[in-house]
Amino acid sequence: MKALRKLKPGYGAELVDIPIPSIEADEVLIKVKATALCKSDIDVYNWTPLVASANYRLPLTMGHEFLGEIVEVGNAVRTLKVGEHVVGETHVPCLRCKSCWNNNMHICDNMGVLGRSYQGSFAEYIKMPAVSAINVSKDLPPKYGAVMEPLATAVHALMKGQVWGKPVVVLGCGVIGLMSVQLAKLLGATRVYAVSTSLNKLEKAVALGADKAINSRTEDWVQIILDETHGYGVGTAIETTGNEGIINRTMDVLQKAGTCVFVGMIEGGLNIEKYMDRVVYRELILTGIFGRRIYETWNVLNEYLDSGYIDLSNYVGAEMPLTEFERGLKESSSLTGRVIFYP
Numbered sequence: 001m002k003a004l005r006k007l008k009p010g011y012g013a014e015l016v017d018i019p020i021p022s023i024e025a026d027e028v029l030i031k032v033k034a035t036a037l038c039k040s041d042i043d044v045y046n047w048t049p050l051v052a053s054a055n056y057r058l059p060l061t062m063g064h065e066f067l068g069e070i071v072e073v074g075n076a077v078r079t080l081k082v083g084e085h086v087v088g089e090t091h092v093p094c095l096r097c098k099s100c101w102n103n104n105m106h107i108c109d110n111m112g113v114l115g116r117s118y119q120g121s122f123a124e125y126i127k128m129p130a131v132s133a134i135n136v137s138k139d140l141p142p143k144y145g146a147v148m149e150p151l152a153t154a155v156h157a158l159m160k161g162q163v164w165g166k167p168v169v170v171l172g173c174g175v176i177g178l179m180s181v182q183l184a185k186l187l188g189a190t191r192v193y194a195v196s197t198s199l200n201k202l203e204k205a206v207a208l209g210a211d212k213a214i215n216s217r218t219e220d221w222v223q224i225i226l227d228e229t230h231g232y233g234v235g236t237a238i239e240t241t242g243n244e245g246i247i248n249r250t251m252d253v254l255q256k257a258g259t260c261v262f263v264g265m266i267e268g269g270l271n272i273e274k275y276m277d278r279v280v281y282r283e284l285i286l287t288g289i290f291g292r293r294i295y296e297t298w299n300v301l302n303e304y305l306d307s308g309y310i311d312l313s314n315y316v317g318a319e320m321p322l323t324e325f326e327r328g329l330k331e332s333s334s335l336t337g338r339v340i341f342y343p
């Protein structure tokens, strides 16, 4: 089968022919119908310092956001059948560590990760443990299924940020930032401020329900939000930029006892100036999210999709065959939706 693989450390990846994988008793084999390009795939392609310092085992098939059809199930799998459609939960829990037993399967102590410790979805077939294959309707177009995993990430971030009844700021309007804007409104935020430096992304944020889109390159976003909130600021910030300067100023735009949810990757460390005054004396809550709660987040997302509140076409930016992955990588940063590859 065709697979886009990272063969060696350093920049790049190659489309190669490899055998269709054989499955273990607890696994399923899935024919990939559509797969989306995530920022983390681009980081793997570029071999950023963060990726280089993580222990990726090469050669590795990239990709983890996908919808596919089950073509084979292992002997021990009781929950899934051949012919069913699934999307991938990227995190694979062991089900027997302390975190799993504490209902934190998504940050399992022995966690497997698709496209990292498991071979990924930029291929004609992917095999994975059944525990992380999420059943979806056969009527769901594959390209929409492929954007459910990042959308579920945003659901987890917004739920953790407890946004209902509060003004919220979303920092950065990449795809997960844009998803966060829409979800903040759905989950009952009173006002949503979207902050970005990209005009087309700010426009999209407004289309998705942002009450105000602020260009942080040309406007004083902190002052604007403070003015509009009677000097109090927002109850929750969703941070997707990973930018130290933005993060420092976020501390000033949060209400006392407000929450900052960190979603974006931060290269190296993070230095917050005047930490006691800004964070400790104001009792700010700084928290991160990693992945999606298994399976609570998926249940909530499915409810929203079922009720027709979310139009997944908003989050598809471009579609192309996997053979054109280089074009997809180039185009992705300026798009307001995911690049979808068809293997």
Ligand SMILES: [Zn+2]
Residues within 6 Å of the ligand: 038, 039, 040, 064, 065, 150
């Ligand atoms: Zn991803």
Ligand SMILES: [Zn+2]
Residues within 6 Å of the ligand: 093, 094, 095, 096, 097, 098, 099, 100, 105, 108, 109, 110, 111
């Ligand atoms: Zn575990």
